[in-house]
Amino acid sequence: MKKWYEEQSVDNDIVISSRIRLARNIKGFYFQERMNRESAIQLVNKVTGLTKDLELKENQKFYECSVNKLRDIDKASMVEYHIISPLLAEKEVETGLIVSQDESISVMVNEEDHLRIQAVASGMNMEKAFLDADRIDDFFSEKLGYVFNERYGYLTSCPTNVGTGLRASYMVFLPALNISGKIDKLAEEIGRYGAQIRGIYGEGTKGLGHIFQISNKTTLGRSEKEIIDNLEKIVDQAVLQERKRREFLLNMNGDEIEDKVYRSYGVLKYAKSINTIDALMMLSQLKLGMDEDLIKLKEPINIHKLMMEITPANLQKSLGKSIGRGERDRYRAEYINKKLPQL
Structure with a gap:
């Protein structure tokens, strides 16, 4: 089976991938800051125990494991392939993972929140990423039950994720803007519209190989559609600026x-x-x-x-x-x- 990053799609000369990540917490468990080891193990077992049911629902193969029991090299490899976050790889408490065979869907257990549901699609295809993440989200919501507040939405460990709990991001290749020293200016511009630029592996990392992530900053007070539509418009403009800058550089140098x-x-x-x-x-x-x-x-x-x-x-x-x-x-x-x- 092809991995998501082996597929070719529109605009993938600049937009490498589209990603949706949902932060969720499960009823009956303390949030991460107060969770003890026994509860962490119980939660991992409860979530990964649903892998077979998830396979039947999605009609595709999924794999599950306890991430903290893996070798450091295996965890680092999954970070490098964007299957898990650096935070999940570093945690010493019991952590779990469910991942699809094509690596486009992963469910991280006991990261910053109880669940981090991630769906990735090649190129500029946020609609597919969202539909995939939404189906997985519905499955776990039905099986486990989430912590939800009628006024604030999904409750999360970090206040910036409260609301939809949704983080949408595009991985983009911006060599012309980076070579020209325009990335900081771009970051300032998109910041005014509720988005941010991060490094290749997310918050606190660098844009190696001219590759960056552009994602929404806030999740509260906006619907999923509003967040995604706003980010798509921002990335459309970033793509336009990159193309213009490439044309300029090629004409001049x-x-x-x-x-x-x-x-x-x-x-x-x-x-x-x-x-x-x-x-x-x-x-x-x-x-x-x-x-x-x-x-x-x-x-x-x-x-x-x-x-x-x-x-x-x-x-x-x-x-x-x-x-x-x-x-x-x-x-x-x-x-x-x-x-x-x-x-």
């Missing part, structure tokens, strides 16, 4: 950009050692070159997928063992050498 694209390809194809940051930056330059028809390869390649595959944990998982940084950099170079098609 086309030869220089083309040279950087080919230099990046040469390093990626023939380097003997390369670290994560350099590899992601050069892959992003290659992606820009491919998107703008500055460079042509003999065979198609999914650059975003390759970006995730060469991150530290995923690289070691593909090798089947843990290795040090120096050896990892050499293996990363070899891995990219083999994956990149010829010109």
